[in-house]
Amino acid sequence: MEDPKLILEQNIRDLNDQIPQMNENIATVKANMIMLQKEVKKYEKRIEDLTAKIKSAINADRDDIAEGYAMQLEKAKENLATSKEQLEFAEQAYEKALKVKKAFVREKDRKIQEAKEALRANERAEWQGKVADALEQFETGGLDQTHDEMLNRLNEKTAKNEARMEMALDSVDTETMEIEANAEKMRAHELVQQFKTDMGKVDASEKEKSVGSSDGEIEIDEEAPKEKESNKTIGNKERSKS
Numbered sequence: 753m754e755d756p757k758l759i760l761e762q763n764i765r766d767l768n769d770q771i772p773q774m775n776e777n778i779a780t781v782k783a784n785m786i787m788l789q790k791e792v793k794k795y796e797k798r799i800e801d802l803t804a805k806i807k808s809a810i811n812a813d814r815d816d817i818a819e820g821y822a823m824q825l826e827k828a829k830e831n832l833a834t835s836k837e838q839l840e841f842a843e844q845a846y847e848k849a850l851k852v853k854k855a856f857v858r859e860k861d862r863k864i865q866e867a868k869e870a871l872r873a874n875e876r877a878e879w880q881g882k883v884a885d886a887l888e889q890f891e892t893g894g895l896d897q898t899h900d901e902m903l904n905r906l907n908e909k910t911a912k913n914e915a916r917m918e919m920a921l922d923s924v925d926t927e928t929m930e931i932e933a934n935a936e937k938m939r940a941h942e943l944v945q946q947f948k949t950d951m952g953k954v955d956a957s958e959k960e961k962s963v964g965s966s967d968g969e970i971e972i973d974e975e976a977p978k979e980k981e982s983n984k985t986i987g988n989k990e991r992s993k994s
Contacts, residue, residue, distance in 0.1 A: 756870075756874075757871060757874055760867040760870060760871055761867075761871070763863070763867060764864050764867050764868075767860045767863060767864060768860075768864075770856070770860070771857070771860070774852075774853050774856065775853075777849065778846070778849045778850065778853060781842065781845050781846045781849050782846050784842050784845075785839065785842035785843055785845070785846050788835055788838050788839035788842050789839060791831075791835040791839075792832065792835045792836055792839055795828050795829075795831050795832035795835055796832060798824075798828045799825060799828045799829060799832060802821050802822075802824050802825040802828060803825060805817075805818075805821045806818045806821040806822055806825065809821060
């Protein structure tokens with residue numbers, strides 16, 4: 753079966769190849785027209801010369817010579833008439849050839865444009881066919897089915913793990929763990945406060961707060977400030993003596 757694409761491409765080449773041949777034919781017609789134009793001018797000049805010679809011979813009373821020129825003049829006029837008639841046809845042929853070429857070029861360009869558009873449409877159709885084939889292969893190849901299956905498996909696995917985590921958390925006594933964590937935190941705070949007390953970095957008020965927070969009761973030691981004041985007084989007396 754013949755390929756329309758190849759035929760259209762060959763038609764485009766054939767149409768373009770006809771232009772040089774047409775130009776050559778038009779050039780031949782034009783050359784014939786130019787040759788006839790020169791012949792007409794030549795005969796017109798000869799008629800003019802013969803007419804002058806005839807008049808000169810008559811003026812010289814040489815009728816015999818005038819008669820000879822008269823016969824040549826008659827022949828020149830016949831040739832001029834024939835050449836003018838041929839020139840008229842040649843000019844018409846040249847004008848017609850130019851019109852034919854113009855019409856042919858216009859028709860050629862139209863057909864070539866149509867052929868190119870058809871070829872581009874064919875290329876788009878071939879590309880679309882390839883894309884359609886690829887999409888159909890994706891569908892028939894089971895890619896969509898495999899993809900969905902893998903997603904379902906992952907979602908199912910994720911749901912199972914989340915359920916196991918919830919069950920594990922429900923089985924753990926979190927309240928007891930929180931109580932133990934708070935107890936450890938309070939014990940650590942008491943140990944730090946004990947270190948501060950031993951190092952003399954905790955005053956009585958903080959010590960009372962520490963004791964109160966640990967025992968749940970608040971005790972006020974009124975003698976501690978008095979002892980501090982007496983110690984400060986004794987210290988000041990000793991510095992003044994020195």
